[in-house]
Amino acid sequence: MVIINGPPVSAVQNRVEGCETEFKKHPDIKILSANQNAKGSREGGLEVMTSLLAANPKIDGVFAINDPTAIGADLAAKQAQRSEFFIVGVDGSPDGEEALKRKNSLFVATPAQDPQVMAAKAVEIGYDILQGKTGADRAGTDPGDDDRQNNVSSYKGWTVNKRNPAHNRSADCALRLTNMTARSSDHGTERHYCRRQHAGRSCPPDRAVAGARLAGGNCP
Known part of the structure; x- marks a missing residue:
């Protein structure tokens, strides 16, 4: 598994820590990278994922700290002609929603927030x-909607x-x-x-x- 990190702010740190905590419950999951800062952007996601793809011949899954990063990672995978893994983002943003609808997208899920x-x-x-x-x-916290490819048509959006x-x-x-x-x-x-x-x-x-x-x- 790969975690594409982001800026050192509490929201990003909490997401990464939560992801790592859950992964530790499953000894068969190996984290290949968790410290690459894609700066929360599509361009950063593209750059970091391109580097990770070159360094890792096989990846099973990618967790990106937000939707722009995930979309950039998906683009990197397409450019490298890699499709053995799935990508998950965070936000349920309009761009993320559109990415979920794209044919053959590796971006498969994004927990939604409502700004x-x-x-x-x-x-x-x-x-x-x-x-x-x-x-x-x-x-209080609300987990929000779990926006996936198979239910994106019913997602109400921000x-x-x-x-x-x-x-x-x-x-x-x-x-x-x-x-x-x-x-x-x-x-x-x-x-x-x-x-x-x-x-x-x-x-x-x-x-x-x-x-x-x-x-x-x-x-x-």
């Missing part, structure tokens, strides 16, 4: 921290890619909160009230988001 829902949750947690709520710095214009202002509200501390001015403390959507549920109508700069005014 917009995650951003909204982060804003909610940040607000709770400012309010002094205990445990507000901890968020929220940000499927919202319609009628929802734009509510979505922008969650994405454009830039300052959650009260701002004083000659007219006193500026406050905005936002009924923004958080993972399918609305904020309480009376929740104040202090100092939030919302495009086009307050959310409806």
